[in-house]
Amino acid sequence: QAWTARILTLFPEMFPGPLGQSLAGKALEKGIWRLETMQIRDFATDKHRTVDDTPFGGGAGMVMRPDVVDAALAAATGDGLGTKGNGPAIYLTPRGRLLKQDLVQELAAGPGVVLLCGRYEGLDERVIEARGLLEVSLGDFVLSGGEPAALALIDACVRLLPGVMGAEATLDEESFDAGLLEYPHYTRPAEWKDKKVPEVLISGHHEKIQSWRQAQSEETTKLRRPDLWDAYLKRGAAGDR
Template sequence: MTAAAPCWTARVLTIFPEMFPGPLGLSLAGKALESGLWALETVDMRAFARDKHRSVDDTPFGGGPGMVMRPDVVDAAIAATADADTGDADAAPAIYLSPRGRLLTQSIVRELAARPSVTLLCGRYEGVDERVLAARQVDEISLGDFVLSGGEPAAIALIDAVVRLLPGVLGAPATLEEESFERGLLEYPHYTRPAEWQGRAVPEVLLSGHHERIRAWRRRQAEETTRARRPDLWTRYVAGLKNLDQAAAEEEGSKR
């Protein structure tokens, strides 16, 4: 029995292709990769270097420490792999994993999962020459306000986040609906056996078997956790509720 055609492809431009699949070859992502639910392509950017040393970087203009990835090398790598599914280089710009990019959110992950493929540019050294980023209209995405030694760990995290949303990867679709960020809230706390551990008991409501009470408790816990730990998310969540209430009121008024 042959595997089905992959529904989503991750193309990674890197000078360390041996870092892949790494953890993406294990657990759910690894099983999905093996069964053909998604595909991984790695492109060694050193193959596009123009000297015998396969140099991909050079010293920065204006001085300063470190090295910068050359625009000609990066451009050649992007050009050779740009949207290989359609041949249209403008259909899906490459994504550069960069601390100065827009923050990766679950909403963006869902957008990427809806594409047939993504091309991820993994920077090294001090970064990539700005001219190629502008010329190729590269989309910059950040995992957060911290710095990694290269874009590869960030690419692995982004791919993992997308793969778990692909059809057939998770057994129960309802699992995704209850996760953090899917409804604008952090996830509620979880408990399992034993019912009492080191003098700490599982909340009684979870043992009640009353599904409506359990659902209400979980929603309250999610709201309280979000309000305490992520006031930024809580503000957006409350604003969203107000907008829904206003829309409902306007719809009700139009029926009168």
């Protein structure tokens, strides 16, 4: 059974979007993963197919109704509150747990994901509780809806699935796995706009190249992401690597 992303959205036309192209698109055609969209509006019960309403307590915007979203989730997960063969049910929201590569790896290793994309100002809190939704955020910024976040999360998972990346080696070399940012990359021409490629990379001396890249990764991480650098040092001290 192929890894499956099941998406609950008011805008199913947004999918597969960019995931129909390139690496993910080819893997989709090959059947390495599956994409299913479900229109949340199909689970509305009134004749106007209402999915949202004004917030209790007042304020701007609209809130997605818990009963409608619950019915959509029930259909998506074959009901039962658990995750069963679907993988976790995730609600994409800036209030969620920050998405990191370790969660991406967990999700990619499982059967798939059920992704709930919100619109409007939010989702009634009770359906989050009732369904035990895992709230996930892409970062400290606000998208107009969960769909672009769902696309990003799926892309990050799909590239880890066996048989998706052309050269499997490129995955193993990823410095991010070690907790560091990538070292800089260069290709031809060896000189461009008076800028030369670092000598060591032309030397053919593989050990020197490796240690140069390691040093570059460390410097960049220290400078740009002191939070990652601290974690890297702590991991080393704990002897996890």
